[in-house]
Amino acid sequence: xxxxxxxxxxxxxxxxxxxxEGNKTxxxxxxxxxxxxxxxxxxxxxLGFGISVAILLNLIxxxxxxxxxxxxxxxxxxxxxxxxxxxxxxxxxxxxHAGTLISAILCLFRQKWRTSINRASxxxxxxAVMAAGIFPAIxxxxxxxxxxxxxxxxxMSLWPNFKSPLLWDVFAVSTYFTVSALFWFVGxxxxxxxxxxxxWQQGRKIAARLYGFFALGWHGSNRHWINYEKAYLILAGLSxxxxxxxxxxxxxxxxxxxxxxxxxxxxxxxxxAGAIFSGxxxxxxxxxxxxxxxxLQSLITLNHLDNIAKILLLTGTMVGDAYxxxxxxxxxxxxxxxxxxxxxxxxxxxxxxxxIMVSCNVISPQLFWVRKLRRSPVVLFVVSIFVNIGMWFxxxxxxxxxLTRDFMPSSWGNFSPTIIDFLTYLGSFGLFxxxxxxxARWLPVIAINEVKNVMPxxxxxxxxxxxxxxxxxxxxxxxxxx
Numbered sequence: 099x100x101x102x103x104x105x106x107x108x109x110x111x112x113x114x115x116x117x118x119e120g121n122k123t124x125x126x127x128x129x130x131x132x133x134x135x136x137x138x139x140x141x142x143x144x145l146g147f148g149i150s151v152a153i154l155l156n157l158i159x160x161x162x163x164x165x166x167x168x169x170x171x172x173x174x175x176x177x178x179x180x181x182x183x184x185x186x187x188x189x190x191x192x193x194x195h196a197g198t199l200i201s202a203i204l205c206l207f208r209q210k211w212r213t214s215i216n217r218a219s220x221x222x223x224x225x226a227v228m229a230a231g232i233f234p235a236i237x238x239x240x241x242x243x244x245x246x247x248x249x250x251x252x253x254m255s256l257w258p259n260f261k262s263p264l265l266w267d268v269f270a271v272s273t274y275f276t277v278s279a280l281f282w283f284v285g286x287x288x289x290x291x292x293x294x295x296x297x298w299q300q301g302r303k304i305a306a307r308l309y310g311f312f313a314l315g316w317h318g319s320n321r322h323w324i325n326y327e328k329a330y331l332i333l334a335g336l337s338x339x340x341x342x343x344x345x346x347x348x349x350x351x352x353x354x355x356x357x358x359x360x361x362x363x364x365x366x367x368x369x370x371a372g373a374i375f376s377g378x379x380x381x382x383x384x385x386x387x388x389x390x391x392x393x394l395q396s397l398i399t400l401n402h403l404d405n406i407a408k409i410l411l412l413t414g415t416m417v418g419d420a421y422x423x424x425x426x427x428x429x430x431x432x433x434x435x436x437x438x439x440x441x442x443x444x445x446x447x448x449x450x451x452x453x454i455m456v457s458c459n460v461i462s463p464q465l466f467w468v469r470k471l472r473r474s475p476v477v478l479f480v481v482s483i484f485v486n487i488g489m490w491f492x493x494x495x496x497x498x499x500x501l502t503r504d505f506m507p508s509s510w511g512n513f514s515p516t517i518i519d520f521l522t523y524l525g526s527f528g529l530f531x532x533x534x535x536x537x538a539r540w541l542p543v544i545a546i547n548e549v550k551n552v553m554p555x556x557x558x559x560x561x562x563x564x565x566x567x568x569x570x571x572x573x574x575x576x577x578x579x580x
Contacts, residue, residue: 157525458488
């Protein structure tokens with residue numbers, strides 16, 4: 099009788115690579131994720147946090163200077179009434195798309211590899227939307243009457259124009275932020291209960307009370323798990339259309355105008371693909387250093403990074419196709435204004451911005467056709483930086499180059515940013531990284547209960563090895579004493 103042995107290796111295409119490496123137990127996973135919140139704060143964290151807070155203070159100073167002096171401190175002019183503020187707004191909204199896609203859409207499609215990166219991606223979404231929301235607020239000039247954009251009565255008897263896509267942004271972005279924040283918080287509840295129980299055991303009473311307050315009395319009963327999973331699924335279903343709707347509505351800021359270069363129906367799908375592209379680029383930018391500094395290589399494996407690289411390759415190719423399709427549509431339309439707008443983008447005064455955009459967004463992701471490069475953290479990190487740069491330049495090319503050259507040469511002009519533009523944009527990164535560092539220090543960067551659910555030990559038919567392996571996942575997690 100012949101015995102056939104199948105070797106369980108990631109290189110075997112017929113065998114799925116493990117989502118958690120190193121033969122970890124449930125207890126090991128909990129210890130690994132909880133370690134940053136329980137150990138003494140490191141000098142590296144203090145250094146990073148100090149730099150981020152300094153950059154954030156710079157943002158506050160720039161906003162204060164803007165309010166005191168006026169928007170003339172920016173490079174905005176006539177005809178470029180929309181300058182860097184709208185570019186930065188669209189850039190940050192795009193960054194936030196990966197979190198919702200990873201959490202909601204991949205959850206509905208039962209993609210188990212999402213479990214190690216979804217919690218940090220959801221947090222990234224919230225912080226990116228916070229950074230994005232700053233720019234429309236300060237772009238109005240008179241920030242003290244910003245409440246006029248909301249459909250509420252005021253002393254001037256003014257009502258917003260519901261036909262304006264800028265008002266659509268108010269509803270779309272606020273809904274997106276609310277649902278994303280709820281989705282993130284609901285997913286955190288079981289893990290906060292674990293942190294609460296561990297804090298009580300370690301004698302950290304203040305931390306235990308804070309974690310307990312936000313855990314909402316979770317004790318891991320069957321009823322709690324049923325309600326939790328229903329709520330999580332409902333929020334995933336609500337979040338899924340937001341991935342498509344939010345950036346489509348943001349694209350309407352441009353697409354519903356009559357300006358050459360903006361007035362095009364390809365913008366909604368083009369913006370959505372670009373948003374997912376830039377969002378996954380930022381996921382790599384954050385998670386590659388985080389997995390190294392927090393020692394999470396066994397949970398955020400090379401297979402996770404490989405999957406993200408494949409998505410970058412796909413969406414980058416889609417964005418490149420959209421760039422080419424824009425030129426075809428301009429030619430096919432027969433409109434000389436539209437044709438000139440796109441020739442001007444590639445060969446006009448801002449040609450350098452256009453070719454930086456193409457190089458970063460279309461050419462650099464093509465490296466990921468090579469499996470070895472997809473699994474190299476250094477290559478992934480460098481390409482992710484290029485993706486972030488390229489997507490910012492895409493928004494700059496769309497917003498600014500189209501405004502500098504419109505229908506009449508007599509109204510043409512140029513745009514040059516000021517130092518205030520640079521410092522305000524830099525300051526938005528201070529807000530983003532300050533929030534993310536606080537999150538990584540005190541909250542679980544990885545969804546503990548979801549990672550355990552995709553481990554072999556969570557399968558009741560998996561062979562037991564005694565100890566922690568024999569306990570059902572929900573029972574072991576409810577104990578909080580891993």
